[in-house]
Amino acid sequence: MIQLYAPLNFLGFIYREIKQNLTDVEKMFVLIDRQQEVQDAPDAQPLRTNGPVDVRFDDVHFGYDAARPILHGLSFDIPEGKTVAVVGPSGAGKSTLARLMFRFYDVGWPGHPEVPTGRILIAGQDVRSVTQASVRRAIGIVPQDTVLFNDTVAYNIRYGRPEASDAEVEQVARAAHIHDFIMSTPNGYATMVGERGLKLSGGEKQRIAIARTLLKDPPVLIFDEATSALDSANERAIQAELRLAARGKTTLVIAHRLSTVVDAHEILVMEAGRIVERGTHLALLAAHGRYAQMWALQQNADRQDAQP
Numbered sequence: 632m633i634q635l636y637a638p639l640n641f642l643g644f645i646y647r648e649i650k651q652n653l654t655d656v657e658k659m660f661v662l663i664d665r666q667q668e669v670q671d672a673p674d675a676q677p678l679r680t681n682g683p684v685d686v687r688f689d690d691v692h693f694g695y696d697a698a699r700p701i702l703h704g705l706s707f708d709i710p711e712g713k714t715v716a717v718v719g720p721s722g723a724g725k726s727t728l729a730r731l732m733f734r735f736y737d738v739g740w741p742g743h744p745e746v747p748t749g750r751i752l753i754a755g756q757d758v759r760s761v762t763q764a765s766v767r768r769a770i771g772i773v774p775q776d777t778v779l780f781n782d783t784v785a786y787n788i789r790y791g792r793p794e795a796s797d798a799e800v801e802q803v804a805r806a807a808h809i810h811d812f813i814m815s816t817p818n819g820y821a822t823m824v825g826e827r828g829l830k831l832s833g834g835e836k837q838r839i840a841i842a843r844t845l846l847k848d849p850p851v852l853i854f855d856e857a858t859s860a861l862d863s864a865n866e867r868a869i870q871a872e873l874r875l876a877a878r879g880k881t882t883l884v885i886a887h888r889l890s891t892v893v894d895a896h897e898i899l900v901m902e903a904g905r906i907v908e909r910g911t912h913l914a915l916l917a918a919h920g921r922y923a924q925m926w927a928l929q930q931n932a933d934r935q936d937a938q939p
């Protein structure tokens with residue numbers, strides 16, 4: 632009975648937290664942690680990040696439940712300091728890669744022991760063998776839609792590194808081009824934001840998330856690009872800020888607009904849980920395959936948008 636009650640109680644807790652809008656993606660992961668679906672191995676050690684911090688997906692299979700596999704044996708590498716971008720239709724499994732990298736779930740298809748699990752390595756260490764807390768310290772996420780805490784702007788940025796000084800908070804806000812906006816609000820960095828405070832636009836919230844990530848300064852980054860359309864000037868500016876944040880970091884970009892991925896070390900085109908094409912932007916254009924088609928479609932759409 633207690634065993635049954637505990638998960639229900641937990642779900643109630645999560646639901647209340649979401650309703651109160653206290654969550655953002657990272658906080659969600661922390662909350663879900665309490666479900667203890669994914670547990671530290673008894674001998675788990677902290678992730679060592681003193682050498683090159685590359686990320687490797689090695690024949691990763693995954694399903695959320697026994698009914699349906701989602702990823703079918705994915706392999707790719709993100710060399711240290713490089714950016715790998717993932718593109719593909721909705722439901723292809725792009726965000727699932729980010730959830731697995733953060734060890735929100737473990738690799739493998741539950742209920743199907745005949746299917747290999749594969750593994751995810753960060754700095755050469757299987758994420759299942761190290762502590763979850765250390766994996767999450769090593770990764771910064773700029774999510775699709777940042778839900779801000781009902782607290783001050785400063786608190787929301789400082790969440791990236793609670794011990795940071797005011798000067799450091801301001802420095803990253805300047806780098807993310809949100810400082811001038813903050814200074815124009817009634818109480819500057821002490822202005823309350825979130826559901827019960829000042830409402831921010833999608834772009835402003837993303838800039839806060841970028842500032843928070845700059846402050847955290849982790850070796851690995853995940854950008855889950857917003858699907859909601861920003862105007863093109865804003866989009867270009869955010870992309871420049873993302874590039875700044877990604878400099879020297881091992882980065883996975885889940886891209887909804889192809890313009891973001893042009894400079895990536897490698898682009899993975901995913902469909903239905905498989906990588907169907909991979910290469911640099913130029914190589915993929917030359918291959919005249921799915922990516923080249925997607926690129927042509929987007930160029931057409933952009934041209935139509937640009938018409939008066």
Ligand code: ATP
Nearest residue numbers: 695696701719720721722723724725726727728885
């Ligand atoms: P989008 O571009 O729309 O964000 P995506 O490529 O990121 O899509 P995922 O979010 O990775 O797609 O989802 C891949 C598949 O997994 C989808 O079919 C989705 O319905 C399923 N899925 C996602 N989350 C869960 C979950 N928690 N439980 C069960 N199935 C899930």
